[in-house]
Amino acid sequence: MKKLIVVGILFVAAAMFATASWSDVAPGSANPAPMQPEGSPVPAATTAPAVPDHVPFTPYSAGPPESLVPYSALSSDEKAVVDRGRDTTGWDQVGDAFASAAAERATGAAAQAAAQQLGIEDLAGQGVVP
Numbered sequence: 001m002k003k004l005i006v007v008g009i010l011f012v013a014a015a016m017f018a019t020a021s022w023s024d025v026a027p028g029s030a031n032p033a034p035m036q037p038e039g040s041p042v043p044a045a046t047t048a049p050a051v052p053d054h055v056p057f058t059p060y061s062a063g064p065p066e067s068l069v070p071y072s073a074l075s076s077d078e079k080a081v082v083d084r085g086r087d088t089t090g091w092d093q094v095g096d097a098f099a100s101a102a103a104e105r106a107t108g109a110a111a112q113a114a115a116q117q118l119g120i121e122d123l124a125g126q127g128v129v130p
Helices: 002-023 076-086 091-118
Strands: none
Touching: none
16 A cells, blocks of 8 residues: 555656646747847848738639730640640540549448448448448
8 A cells, every 4th residue: 555655656746747847948938049239230030922812722823914825826836735735525534434433432431431330340241232
């Protein structure tokens, strides 16, 4: 019984020592700024250059119309590249395939989540087909 009391007192003392050693340090004071002599100029605060706000998931602006290159000013090779980018034939097949795969994965994920909530490790072993 005496050993238990001594161990408890040592534990409390260790906890108080650890708390005191951490609480005497103020946040952000690990590397204080050097002292400036009286009358010396204070350096201006350096800030990052201002970046204009941008709404997420919207395209960035291309700038003023004068900075854009008109299609008529492009070479024939550059026009071919632009025309390939404008050709959207076949994009529907890719989008449909992605939608189908996403729906299939969602069904499997829902079945797996239900199995985890029920505590079942193997749905196929239980005779359940997701």
